[in-house]
Amino acid sequence: MEIDVIIPLYKPGKELFTLLDKLGSQSVPVHQVILLNTEEKYFEQLIYGIRFLETYQNIKIYHVSKREFDHGGTRRMGVKKSSADVFVMMTQDAMPKDDRLIEKLVEPLQGEVAVAYARQLPREDSTPVESYTREFNYPAKSRIKSAADLDSLGIKTFFCSNVCAAYRREIYEELGGFVRHTIFNEDMIYAAKAVEAGYSVAYAADAQVVHSHNYTNGQQFHRNFDLGVSQAEHPEIFAAYPSESEGKRMVKDVTVYLRSNHMSAGLPHFYMQCACKYAGYLLGKNYRRLPKKWVLAFTSNKEYWKQNRKDV
Template structure:
């Protein structure tokens, strides 16, 4: 299978450099690497030293969109598989691409996404969240899994994900105007069309964040906005029950680890997430000035 790696960047830093270094070492090499870079002044060609078959395309910050920018990258590719990374996702080993491509030997699979491992500085609650959302067992999710998995049936993450280009194009590509969740929207469309989305647990990237309370609120606000804007996908499936299950499971884990004093932090963090989610679901009723304070992506609203 031929592969194009596509990475949107903004102020690329040391983690992006590590990502590029690990791409050099993969057992399965990318045929082409496309960088969709926001603001040319932050770019250095030295990031790509030692790599062949790469090109960079620059855009302004105002022109960036989670779906459209990744879609523009797809239009520049002519390979069978499109692999997306975020600039802060570092392959955990040399077999990431090899393992990410294995599910595509099944012709039913339209997309596959990698397991995300916590970084060394990751706090215990976020570390557990990673293991909850990214277990060590692979599976292929299809429409028949909705009664069991609910919203997680549609889960997919462009932190590290691959798409069969033919199926991706059949779905019309990523939505061209979205604040967030372009990956999940595409996965949901594939599943509703009868394709499978594979979780490839053997394909591993190191990626985690230690978000503060307000960052959690803003991230969940944007997530909920994307769900509100796509009722054809998300209206019939609740996200809230999965959130409650995560809180209960994390609290039990903290008790088992002998760290019950972290439960108030868990509850506060979860409360901020929930407030952000509910605000995002009701963003159409909020003053625009509030929306600008609640979002992680103010440029999206300026262009809307």
């Protein structure tokens, strides 16, 4: 079975070399790593003076402009560059925890499972809230989710992350692949299609990557604005299973965590962060009612709105 890894890049740093080295030493070999780089000049600056293609001989690099990049469309392009039976989507800031990431990630891809996603562990510099949030979204226990779980899990049934996720090509092609044009959530939109078609989504807790962010309140606002936009543009998925209830549960759990660990002093900052996230999300869901200049001020992806859109 051939396995390719597809990674979108933007202004990559030297950590990319560490990531490629770790992918090159996996217990299950990676056939090819496909890099989808946005803006060629940044990649050329990184590898200047390095015999990159001689060192990493299974790498294929494709460049797009910033204006051409799209969360769904660029990944679709990457999949078309691969002919592997299974392809793994990753982000440039996700670092394999060990040499069994690929092995454990593809293990659940059998039967009706269409996609499997990895557990995300916090970086050493993560704040307590970010560390707990990783645990909230990526617990230690694996599970397989299907339409039978919709009543109990709601939107969590579709939860999937292209930070690190493996896809079966035959099912991907059957379902029509990633949505061509989306500002965010291409992974969950695909997972929802898979569940709707009778397939399952696997969470592989033994497949682990180190990945987290200490976002500022402003960054949280912009990120959640885009999240709200993606949900507004796909009501066929998100209208029936709103994410607000899951957000409320996380706020309650983090509050209990901080209090029980004698970190109540961090609650005001956490609640302010939650307010910024919710404000961004709510405005994003209602972006069609906003002036264009507001949308461009609130989004974290201004290029998305320049791609022949007529609703802004």
